[in-house]
Amino acid sequence: MSTLGEVWTWLGTGANWAGENGVWHRLVEHVSLTVGCLSASCLIALPVAVTLGHLGRGGALAVNLANVGRAVPTFAVLVLLLLTPLGRHGDWPTFIALVLFALPPLLTNAYVGMRGVDRNVVEAARGMGMSGRQLVWRVEVPLALPLMLTGVRIAAVQLVATATLAALVGGGGLGRIITAGFNLASTPQVVAGAVIVAVFALLLEAVFEVAQRLGPAWVRGRAR
Amino acid sequence: MTAAPATATAPPDDCLARNDWICGDYLATRRHILLDAVLQHLHLTVVSVLLGLVIALPLALVARRWRWAVGPVLGLTTVLYTIPSLAMFSLLLPLYGLSATLVIVGLALYSLTLLVRNILAGLAGVPEEAKEAARGMGYGPLRQLLAVELPLAVPAAMAGLRIATVSAVALTTIGAIVGHGGLGNLIYAGMNAYFKAQVLTASVLCVVIAVAFDLLLLGLERLLTPWRRA
Numbered sequence: 338m339s340t341l342g343e344v345w346t347w348l349g350t351g352a353n354w355a356g357e358n359g360v361w362h363r364l365v366e367h368v369s370l371t372v373g374c375l376s377a378s379c380l381i382a383l384p385v386a387v388t389l390g391h392l393g394r395g396g397a398l399a400v401n402l403a404n405v406g407r408a409v410p411t412f413a414v415l416v417l418l419l420l421t422p423l424g425r426h427g428d429w430p431t432f433i434a435l436v437l438f439a440l441p442p443l444l445t446n447a448y449v450g451m452r453g454v455d456r457n458v459v460e461a462a463r464g465m466g467m468s469g470r471q472l473v474w475r476v477e478v479p480l481a482l483p484l485m486l487t488g489v490r491i492a493a494v495q496l497v498a499t500a501t502l503a504a505l506v507g508g509g510g511l512g513r514i515i516t517a518g519f520n521l522a523s524t525p526q527v528v529a530g531a532v533i534v535a536v537f538a539l540l541l542e543a544v545f546e547v548a549q550r551l552g553p554a555w556v557r558g559r560a561r
Numbered sequence: 562m563t564a565a566p567a568t569a570t571a572p573p574d575d576c577l578a579r580n581d582w583i584c585g586d587y588l589a590t591r592r593h594i595l596l597d598a599v600l601q602h603l604h605l606t607v608v609s610v611l612l613g614l615v616i617a618l619p620l621a622l623v624a625r626r627w628r629w630a631v632g633p634v635l636g637l638t639t640v641l642y643t644i645p646s647l648a649m650f651s652l653l654l655p656l657y658g659l660s661a662t663l664v665i666v667g668l669a670l671y672s673l674t675l676l677v678r679n680i681l682a683g684l685a686g687v688p689e690e691a692k693e694a695a696r697g698m699g700y701g702p703l704r705q706l707l708a709v710e711l712p713l714a715v716p717a718a719m720a721g722l723r724i725a726t727v728s729a730v731a732l733t734t735i736g737a738i739v740g741h742g743g744l745g746n747l748i749y750a751g752m753n754a755y756f757k758a759q760v761l762t763a764s765v766l767c768v769v770i771a772v773a774f775d776l777l778l779l780g781l782e783r784l785l786t787p788w789r790r791a
Contacts, residue, residue, distance in 0.1 A: 340655040407724065408771035410731040412745060413764035416752045420760055498645035505647075505738065506752065515651050519738065524655055531648035538643050 343525035344532065353529075358517065360533060366509035367537070370428070371496045374435040378492060381436070382443035383485065390451020390481070391473050399448040406441030411499050414438070419506050431503040438499055439492040446488025450481030490545040497538045511537065576758065584758035591759070594747070599766060601661075602743025605736060606729045606774070609665040613672030613725060620673070621680035622706075634677060642674040646735045654739070664736035671732060672725035679721025683714025716789070719782040723775055730771040744770075 347353055354360045389395035411434060418430035454477050462476045478485075504512030511534045518526030576584035588595070624634040644652070649667045657663035687710045695705045734745030742749065744763040751759035783790065 404727070404775075407727050408731060408768055408775070410734040410745070410748075410764065410767050412734045412737075413748055413760070413767055416748050416760050417764055419752060420755060420757050494643060498643070498648075501645045501647040502735070505735075505749070512647055515647055516738070518651075527651045527654055531645075531651035534648040535644045535652070538645055538648075539640065542643050 340524060340528065344528045347525045347529040348532070353526075358513070360511075360514065363509065363511050363513055364533075364537070366513075367497070367500055367511045370431070370435070370500050370503065370508075370510055371493070374432060374439060374496055374500070375489070375493050377432075378436045378439035378443055379489065382440050383447055386444045386447030386485075387451060387473060387478060387481075390448045391469070391477060393452065395448065396452070399445045403441045403445045406438065411435075411438050412502055412505060415502060415506050428503075428508055431500075431506065431508045435496060435500060435503075439496050442491040442495065443488045446491070447481065447485045450484030450488075451477055453484065454480045486549070490542075490549075493545070494538060494542050497541055498534070501534055580755070580757050582757045582761045587758040587762060595762065595766070598744045598747050598763065599770070601741070601746075602730070602733055602767070602770060605661060605664055605668065605733045605741065605743055606726065606770070609668035609733075610672050610722070610726050610729050612665060612669040613676055614722070616669065617673050617676035617680060621677050621684065624677070624681060625684050631681075635681075638674040638677050641670045646671070646732050647738065650735060650739060659739045659741075661736075661741040663739055664733065664741045667736075668729045668732055672729060675721040675725040675728075676718070680714060680718045683717030684710055686717060687713045712785070715785050716782065719778060719785075723778045726774045726778060727771045730767060730774060734767060 352359075356362065386399070389398070414437060415430060415434040418424065418434055421430075423429050423433070458476060458480070459472065462472050467475065500510050501512030501515065503510050504516040511530065514530030514533065515527050518524070518528075518530055575586050577586050577590075620634050620638070624631045641649075646667070649670065650663060653663050653667055657666060691709055691713060692705060695709045700708065733743050734748060736742035737745035737749035740746065744767050747763040748760050750756070751763065
């Protein structure tokens with residue numbers, strides 16, 4: 338297992354972590370790209386899903402969007418955007434492609450969560466004289482929150498994984514370590530980069546898991 | 562219209578020279594390249610999903626037979642699913658080198674989560690009465706599994722298979738990083754050459770293949786479950 342040893346040596350070399358192309362810099366790029374895209378897609382998807390879920394319209398849209406999202410290769414979207422005039426504006430193609438990619442799980446989960454709220458509870462709240470706005474904020478959104486947060490979790494983990502593709506079109510992030518390794522024909526660097534990305538994705542998954550277990554009961558959702 | 566004098570420096574006025582997004586000449590002149598890429602794409606997708614199915618079925622049966630195995634099997638396949646595709650192909654690099662096998666194994670590992678989960682859900686959803694009826698008719702455990710439980714689990718398993726296949730079609734493009742990405746190779750090369758028609762054509766073909774597989778599997782599911790059409 339000499340490859341493993343070489344990977345270990347690569348990871349242990351301080352020079353590989355420092356500087357413009359170092360792991361730390363790429364990690365910061367990766368995190369900022371992921372956080373930026375996640376925030377933008379939440380800001381777009383959640384209000385739309387809450388509105389449609391409250392009105393009870395757009396179920397077909399939510400389901401179809403999820404299916405289309407799986408069928409369209411993110412890499413293709415990335416390259417297509419890169420070749421449009423947008424491609425001259427730095428990170429925008431990557432940003433837009435990743436936001437588009439994160440929308441389906443957010444929309445679908447939030448919509449399903451809103452529709453899944455017990456109709457009797459909604460009727461009772463209406464009977465108590467709640468307005469539409471009060472109904473959304475005091476009843477439906479709190480009850481839909483666990484499923485909504487599951488959507489955010491899925492989107493976040495997928496974003497971390499997919500943000501590596503930015504490197505294929507010359508963007509930043511941890512994927513750059515892998516593609517640079519390919520260009521240098523350095524298997525240890527390729528595998529080391531892959532290990533770092535995989536560990537990062539798994540760590541994020543673990544953080545969400547712990548947060549959900551330790552979080553207040555209303556975040557976890559009651560046993561159904 | 563006055564005929565402009567043809568000079569050697571004037572570019573030919575066709576969509577290839579203009580680098581249009583949609584270009585009939587591209588389709589005509591690169592037919593064989595496109596066909597080869599589509600065939601490679603289909604080969605990678607089909608073989609990897611079949612490999613995934615061959616691994617997933619025994620895993621699901623083991624997890625159903627011994628309850629303690631459910632946690633580890635689902636946990637392991639979920640962890641595999643979390644690994645980014647670029648990282649997955651890279652991690653397998655020392656094992657398989659720059660080969661199609663690398664892409665196939667990577668994609669098969671991805672399909673495991675969806676397949677195992679859905680097969681388990683399908684088997685768990687088989688009504689107790691159906692199993693009792695089979696036992697009453699003198700079916701042994703194996704015959705009961707093959708003739709009653711697996712067919713009844715087909716709809717749930719097929720739902721997983723459809724998602725896994727559609728995802729595999731999209732993920733295959735990343736195989737371009739090791740030179741075995743089917744249509745992804747054309748997208749990658751088109752990006753470097755700034756060749757718009759090639760990128761758009763290959764991307765659209767990817768989506769067409771994904772939709773075609775989805776419909777094909779939907780049809781197969783209907784064939785396999787005639788009793789549901791009543």
